[in-house]
Amino acid sequence: MSNSELESLRKSLDEINYQILELISKRAEIVEKIGAQKQKHGLPRFDPVRESTMLENLVSRNKGPFDDATVRHLFKQIFKASLEMLEEEHKNHLLVTRKRKNEDTVIEVKGVKIGGEHKIVMAGPCTVESYGQLRETAEALKTLGVDVLRAGAYKSRTSPYDFQGLGQEGLEILKRVGDEFGMVTMSEIMDSSELRAAADYIDIVEIGAKNMQNFSLLKAAGDAKLPVVLRRGRSATLEELLLSAEYILDRGNSQVMLMERGIRTYETWTRSTLDISAIPILKKESHLPVLVDVSNSTGRRDILLPCAKASLAAGSHGILVEVHPDPALSLTDAQQQLDVNQFVEFFRELKSSGFLN
Ligand SMILES: O=C(O)C(=O)C[C@]1(C(=O)O)C=C[C@@H](O)C=C1
Numbered sequence: 001m002s003n004s005e006l007e008s009l010r011k012s013l014d015e016i017n018y019q020i021l022e023l024i025s026k027r028a029e030i031v032e033k034i035g036a037q038k039q040k041h042g043l044p045r046f047d048p049v050r051e052s053t054m055l056e057n058l059v060s061r062n063k064g065p066f067d068d069a070t071v072r073h074l075f076k077q078i079f080k081a082s083l084e085m086l087e088e089e090h091k092n093h094l095l096v097t098r099k100r101k102n103e104d105t106v107i108e109v110k111g112v113k114i115g116g117e118h119k120i121v122m123a124g125p126c127t128v129e130s131y132g133q134l135r136e137t138a139e140a141l142k143t144l145g146v147d148v149l150r151a152g153a154y155k156s157r158t159s160p161y162d163f164q165g166l167g168q169e170g171l172e173i174l175k176r177v178g179d180e181f182g183m184v185t186m187s188e189i190m191d192s193s194e195l196r197a198a199a200d201y202i203d204i205v206e207i208g209a210k211n212m213q214n215f216s217l218l219k220a221a222g223d224a225k226l227p228v229v230l231r232r233g234r235s236a237t238l239e240e241l242l243l244s245a246e247y248i249l250d251r252g253n254s255q256v257m258l259m260e261r262g263i264r265t266y267e268t269w270t271r272s273t274l275d276i277s278a279i280p281i282l283k284k285e286s287h288l289p290v291l292v293d294v295s296n297s298t299g300r301r302d303i304l305l306p307c308a309k310a311s312l313a314a315g316s317h318g319i320l321v322e323v324h325p326d327p328a329l330s331l332t333d334a335q336q337q338l339d340v341n342q343f344v345e346f347f348r349e350l351k352s353s354g355f356l357n
Pocket residue numbers: 031034035045046047048050051078079080082083
C-alpha cells in the first residue's frame with residue numbers, strides 16, 4: 001500500500017472517529033435528560049433491563065465484522081460511562097459537597113466558632129455521673145480555655161447490662177454546669193422523640209456511630225435545626241457518612257459537623273483504628289467541619305497526644321477528648337479518659353507546639 005493510500009484511509013478513520021465522538025456526546029446529552037427525569041420521579045439510575053433490551057436489539061442488527069460479544073462489550077462500555085456520568089452529576093448536587101458550596105461551613109454556637117480556620121477542643125467525661133464530677137471537670141476545662149463541655153447522658157452501650165447513663169437527669173446536670181461556666185454543651189441523643197426536648201438542655205446534639213444510619217433520627221435532627229455532630233459508624237464508608245449528613249442538610253439544617261471516631265479493623269491493640277486519611281478526604285469532598293474523637297478511636301490514654309497532633313496536622317477542625325476527675329472510678333471507658341492533670345499537660349503541649357490556635 002502506498003503511503004498516500006494509508007494516509008487517505010487514516011483520514012477516513014479520523015472522520016469516522018469525529019462522527020462517533022459527536023454521536024456519543026449527543027447520546028450523553030440525552031442520557032443527562034433521562035437522568036433528570038429519573039431524579040424527578042425517584043427512579044434508580046441503573047436500569048439493567050433497559051440495558052439488556054438495547055444490547056439484544058443491537059446484536060440482532062449486527063452484520064459484522066465485529067462478533068456479537070464484541071458489539072455487546074463496546075456498547076456496555078458506553079452504558080457504563082453514561083451511568084458513571086449520571087452518578088457523578090448526582091453526587092455534585094448533594095448539599096454536603098464542595099461542588100455545591102465551595103467555602104468552609106463555620107458553625108457558631110454561643111459565640112464559639114467551629115470550622116474554617118478555627119480549631120476547637122471538645123472535652124468532658126465520657127458519662128455524666130454526678131453534679132460534683134461534672135462540675136470539677138468543667139471548672140478545670142474552662143480555666144484552660146476549653147469552650148465545649150461534652151458528656152454523655154444517654155449512653156449507647158453494647159451490652160444492656162452496662163451502665164446506660166443518667167438520661168434526663170444527666171442532661172439537667174449538663175445544662176446546670178454548662179450555664180455555671182458559660183460553656184457550650186454537647187451530648188448524644190439516641191431517640192428522635194427525645195431530640196426536641198434535648199434542645200432545652202444542650203447546644204450541640206451528637207448522633208452516635210451506632211446511629212449514623214438511623215434515618216428517622218437523622219431526619220429529626222434535620223427538623224430540630226440544632227447544631228449536630230454526626231459520628232462516623234464503625235463500619236461506615238466516607239460516602240455513607242456524607243450521605244447520612246445529607247439527610248440532615250436536606251431537612252434544612254446545615255449546622256452539621258462530621259466526626260471521625262475510628263473504624264473497625266483486625267487490630268486489637270487499639271479500640272478502633274483512627275482513620276487519619278478520612279480527614280483530608282472529607283475536607284476535600286465536603287465543606288462541613290471535620291472533627292476527630294481521639295479518645296474513643298484509640299481507646300487508650302497513652303497515645304492520645306500523638307493521635308491528636310496527627311489529626312490536627314491532617315487538617316481536622318478540632319478534637320474530642322475524654323477527661324474525668326478520677327478515671328479509675330469512672331463508670332464507663334476508664335482506660336481511655338485522662339485525669340485533669342494529664343489533660344492540662346496534653347492541652348498545653350498542643351497549644352505550645354502550635355497545633356491549636
Ligand atoms: O435509559 C435509561 O434509563 C438511561 O438511564 C440511559 C442508560 C444508557 O446509557 O442507555 C444509562 C444507564 C442505565 O443503566 C440504562 C441506560
